[in-house]
Structures are given as structure tokens and as C-alpha cells.
Amino acid sequence: MxxxxxxxxxxxxxxxxxxxxxxxxxxxxxxxxxxxxxxxxxxxxxxxxxxxxxxxxxxxxxxxxxxxxxxxxxxxxxxxxxxxxxxxxxxxxxxxSEKFHSRYNVKSKKYVCYIWNHWIPSAFHRKYSYHLSEKLDIALMQEASEKLLGTHDFIGFSSVKKTNKSTTRTIKEITITKEGNMVIFSFIGDGFLYNMVRIIMGTLIEIGLKQKKVSYIDEILESKTRSIAGKTLSPQGLFLEEVYY
Amino acid sequence: MxxxxxxxxxxxxxxxxxxxxxxxxxxxxxxxxxxxxxxxxxxxxxxxxxxxxxxxxxxxxxxxxxxxxxxxxxxxxxxxxxxxxxxxxxxxxxxxSEKFHSRYNVKSKKYVCYIWNHWIPSAFHRKYSYHLSEKLDIALMQEASEKLLGTHDFIGFSSVKKTNKSTTRTIKEITITKEGNMVIFSFIGDGFLYNMVRIIMGTLIEIGLKQKKVSYIDEILESKTRSIAGKTLSPQGLFLEEVYY
Structure with missing residues (x-):
């Protein structure tokens, strides 16, 4: 075959x-x-x-x-x-080769998420970004994102129900940049739990809007409780960018 | 008022x-x-x-x-x-000012047209570009586009029916560039007749595909006959980019 x-x-x-x-x-x-x-x-x-x-x-x-x-x-x-x-x-x-398996052999994945951050929306980016009128503080979100790097139990950042499987994952890289009105978030990790990127996004946004402090990340990681993390961001700004083997 | x-x-x-x-x-x-x-x-x-x-x-x-x-x-x-x-x-x-009129006061307009020029289509550009698998010769199209610059009777490049109005227009600038798989055409002129940009595009594409010679432009300008020009390109790659006053 x-x-x-x-x-x-x-x-x-x-x-x-x-x-x-x-x-x-x-x-x-x-x-x-x-x-x-x-x-x-x-x-x-x-x-x-x-x-x-x-x-x-x-x-x-x-x-x-x-x-x-x-x-x-x-x-x-x-x-x-x-x-x-x-x-x-x-x-x-x-x-x-016959041994290659798209799921089992994944080493890491890259997701990219786009936020259109201006009070005037965009007719062309509306299907490929999340529109947020209030200005995000990039530096605060970058500081918070560093706390997510490395190996953690990310169950607090996921919609995973009770499970026997490991909910520990390693995030290798997070970058947050701004190009014009678009804020671009990029995540590389060895794997992401169900809804994990979208809940991290919802959480970083609360920090970027100064509704929560940077230490909010520590609280969620320590409590391991989904209910205290941010909302699950709606999906249209999220792209599976690359899969590494 | x-x-x-x-x-x-x-x-x-x-x-x-x-x-x-x-x-x-x-x-x-x-x-x-x-x-x-x-x-x-x-x-x-x-x-x-x-x-x-x-x-x-x-x-x-x-x-x-x-x-x-x-x-x-x-x-x-x-x-x-x-x-x-x-x-x-x-x-x-x-x-x-009360005198300003969006149509009467136009000095010039800029249109931009996008051709996705690769045999593999694009899921994200499909609604905002025209997909063409065969490779376009950019230099030939640039050479042809120079013949369109200046003041000409563009009736051969339009869908205008018999009219008493002038069909003479001045094209001030045409640029053709390539970014990745996207070929980007930009036109600045003091005005464009009905379907004029799309018929110019259809004509330049025939030249870029070497189905016609560069001198095809002269023939159309001289004959002033719509039927010998290229096809009217479908609309989804065309953007009214800017209006100058």
C-alpha cells in the first residue's frame, strides 16, 4: 500500500x-x-x-x-x-514511508490567531480575525504569555472533561506582534488540548484590556480550574498554521 | 445643510x-x-x-x-x-464644503486587480483574486501596459454603447508586480469607462500568456472596436482602491 x-x-x-x-x-x-x-x-x-x-x-x-x-x-x-x-x-x-502517521508522529504544531484591534471594523478581515474595538496592551500580554512557556498541566485552559489522559503540554514559543490594526498571536507547542488556544486567547485578551493582572495566568495554572480562565475566543481568527514532524 | x-x-x-x-x-x-x-x-x-x-x-x-x-x-x-x-x-x-460632489470633483481613481497565478489555487484569496494556472509573463505585460499610458480614445476597451459623451481618458500610471503567487495590477487614471479595467485586464492576460503580441494593444486602440479586445475579466479580483480629488 x-x-x-x-x-x-x-x-x-x-x-x-x-x-x-x-x-x-x-x-x-x-x-x-x-x-x-x-x-x-x-x-x-x-x-x-x-x-x-x-x-x-x-x-x-x-x-x-x-x-x-x-x-x-x-x-x-x-x-x-x-x-x-x-x-x-x-x-x-x-x-x-508506510510508517508515517499524521497524528501519532506530530512533534509540534503552530497556531496563529488574528485580532483586528480598532473600533472601525474591516470588511475584508472579518471572516479571518476577531474584531475587538478596545485597544490591547501588547507588552502586558507578552509578559503574561511568558508564564505559559514550558511544560505545564494546561487543564485549566481547556474544555477537556475528566480524563485519564495527560493534560500536560509544552509550549515552546509564543509571539505577539502588531501589523497595522492587526494583532497577531503565534503559538508553537508539542500539542494543544481541546479549545486550549482559544481559551488562552480569551485569557490574554482580558489581561491586554487590563481587566486582569499578569498574575492571572499563574492562578489558572495553579488552580487547574477551567471556570476561572477567560472565555473561549470565537473561532474565526484562528489558523492551524503548520504541523512539524 | x-x-x-x-x-x-x-x-x-x-x-x-x-x-x-x-x-x-x-x-x-x-x-x-x-x-x-x-x-x-x-x-x-x-x-x-x-x-x-x-x-x-x-x-x-x-x-x-x-x-x-x-x-x-x-x-x-x-x-x-x-x-x-x-x-x-x-x-x-x-x-x-457644501460644494463638494463625490462624482463631479473626481481628479483620478486608482483600481487594483489581483491574479492568483499558480496551478494550485488559494482557499483564502479565491474571493479576492482571479485564479489563473498558466504562468503570466510579467515583462511582456509591462511592455504592453506602457502603450496604454497617456490620453487615448478607450472605446475599444469598454462596454460603452453608442454615446455622445467623450470616451477619451488619460491613464497616468500602470504598475504590474508579483508578490509570491499573486500578480498585482494597479491603474491610475482620470476616469475609466464602463468595464474598461476588466477589459484591459483580459487583454493584458492574453499578452502575458503569449496568445497575443504586445502590438495587440495598438490594434485595439486604433480600431476602436470592442470585439477585437480581450475578454472582460470576472470581477472578484478587482478593487476600487482610492479616489483622488
Missing amino acids: RNIKLIIEYDGSRYSGWQRLKGADETIQGKLEGVLTQMVGSPIEVIGSGRTDAGVHARGQVANFHTKSDMSLKEIHKYMNYYLPQDIVVKEVKEV | RNIKLIIEYDGSRYSGWQRLKGADETIQGKLEGVLTQMVGSPIEVIGSGRTDAGVHARGQVANFHTKSDMSLKEIHKYMNYYLPQDIVVKEVKEV
Whole structure:
């Protein structure tokens, strides 16, 4: 069996997220599997690097699938982009070793989140950023973000219910920059819990608006309690940027 | 009467263009007039710098309206952005002399057109660029564009029917640059005839694809015949960027 790795870009606006759902085929995984199954004539399962929530976008989602098809990589690539909806684009198609697994082999992931920070909204960025009128204090958020670096139990920053699995993760890098009216947050970590980036965002925003102090981060990390952290930011500003193996 | 000047940004994707139509209120002018009429409680007419076609976007459309309202400029600005659909945004509100007229006083306009020039499409640029897989020759298009500079009868590059009005216009500047996969065309002129930018684009593309020679431009200018020029490019890559007074 050949093992084919895909790098995929998608505008998540109209999808229920990555993961195929019973009954609802408006998912990215569902669309990819539909096109590949039609292409090879037998059911194909697409393995993703991980889920993205409803409304979250991706510039570099990674997935793989197995097939006996002898189509060339270029043929597969062209076929997929021809039959996929225009808001899902396959950027790369590569043949990889049979052992490669998009989810198990992830070393780290990069998420980027955009906040349009001006009282006048943007007609063009509205679907790809979160609009916030009140001015964010970048320096305060940078100071707070440093407290998140390294290895912590991030359960307080997640929507994970009781679980036996580890909720400890390592965040390797956080950058917060401003370009014009856009504040750009970037997170690299070995993995992110359910809703973790969006809850970190909600929390950093409260600090950036001076509704909470920088030490708010310590409180959430120490208490390990979701209810004291910030709100889950709405999804449209969030992009799965890259997956590293 | 106060005379209020607006700078407006809009995503034209779902509109029938700038101009209010009888029966169809999915126009930019119609939306603006609807909100302003509701704001002041009596009918308001909005004068635009000119029409944009269905599907064309704007970053700097200019319009003005007259009112006796004593609302502050900030109040007007906030009211408009609150009640307008999210794909229409008022960027600036200014009080101007009673003589100012958005259409009559135009000195020149700048249009920008985006071509996504790669065989792999883009999920995020699809609504704001024209996708062309075959590689464009930038230098050839630049050479051809120089022939368009200056004052010419552009009737061959327009969808204007028989008219008594002048179809002579002056193009002051054309630039063609490439950033990544995006080819960016910019046009500054004292005015543009109906569909003129889109027909120039269709013509430059034929030259960039080497289907026509650079001298094709001379033929169209000399013949003054629409039917020999290139196709009217579809609208989604075109932006009214700025209006100069």
C-alpha cells in the first residue's frame, strides 16, 4: 500500500470542523474522504494531524491516506483540487514511508490567531480575525504569555472533561506582534488540548484590556480550574498554521 | 445643510454593484441610503464617486450626502458601522464644503486587480483574486501596459454603447508586480469607462500568456472596436482602491 501525505489549506467558515461526523458531511475530513473515495473507487480513510473546531481555518493541516492506486502524485493533486470545494485546497501531495502517521508522529504544531484591534471594523478581515474595538496592551500580554512557556498541566485552559489522559503540554514559543490594526498571536507547542488556544486567547485578551493582572495566568495554572480562565475566543481568527514532524 | 463625505470599504461578493436598483436592494448605495434614512428619519440620497460593477470590491470608495442632522461625525460613523452589514464598512466620515460632489470633483481613481497565478489555487484569496494556472509573463505585460499610458480614445476597451459623451481618458500610471503567487495590477487614471479595467485586464492576460503580441494593444486602440479586445475579466479580483480629488 502506498502512503500519501497531504498538506491542506481550508477556510473553515462554513464547516463543522475537521472531524467527519455521522450524518453531517460538512466537515473537512468528510469532504476529503468523499473525493478520494470517488477517485479510487473504494472507501478511503483520511488521518489528520488532529481536529480543528468548527469555524477554525488551516494553512498547513497535514493528513495521510493509504491506497493501492497507481495514479501519479500530480494526478492525485489535480484530481483533488478539481473536485474539492473551493474553500479546501490541497497544497502538497507526497509519498511517504508506510510508517508515517499524521497524528501519532506530530512533534509540534503552530497556531496563529488574528485580532483586528480598532473600533472601525474591516470588511475584508472579518471572516479571518476577531474584531475587538478596545485597544490591547501588547507588552502586558507578552509578559503574561511568558508564564505559559514550558511544560505545564494546561487543564485549566481547556474544555477537556475528566480524563485519564495527560493534560500536560509544552509550549515552546509564543509571539505577539502588531501589523497595522492587526494583532497577531503565534503559538508553537508539542500539542494543544481541546479549545486550549482559544481559551488562552480569551485569557490574554482580558489581561491586554487590563481587566486582569499578569498574575492571572499563574492562578489558572495553579488552580487547574477551567471556570476561572477567560472565555473561549470565537473561532474565526484562528489558523492551524503548520504541523512539524 | 451639512455635506458629509464618507470613505467606504466593501466586499462586493454578494452585491449587484454600487448603484441602487429599483426592486433590488442588494446594492452598496441602497444599503448606505437605507441606514442613513433610518438614522435621520427622512430620505437620504448618497452620491458615489462612480459605480462599481457587481462583484467588484472597494477599499476606498468615496460618497457624500446632505443632511440637517446635528449628530456628531463620530456618532454618524458609529451608527453606520453598527447598522450596516459586516461586508460594508465606513472608514472615514468628514464634514466638507457644501460644494463638494463625490462624482463631479473626481481628479483620478486608482483600481487594483489581483491574479492568483499558480496551478494550485488559494482557499483564502479565491474571493479576492482571479485564479489563473498558466504562468503570466510579467515583462511582456509591462511592455504592453506602457502603450496604454497617456490620453487615448478607450472605446475599444469598454462596454460603452453608442454615446455622445467623450470616451477619451488619460491613464497616468500602470504598475504590474508579483508578490509570491499573486500578480498585482494597479491603474491610475482620470476616469475609466464602463468595464474598461476588466477589459484591459483580459487583454493584458492574453499578452502575458503569449496568445497575443504586445502590438495587440495598438490594434485595439486604433480600431476602436470592442470585439477585437480581450475578454472582460470576472470581477472578484478587482478593487476600487482610492479616489483622488
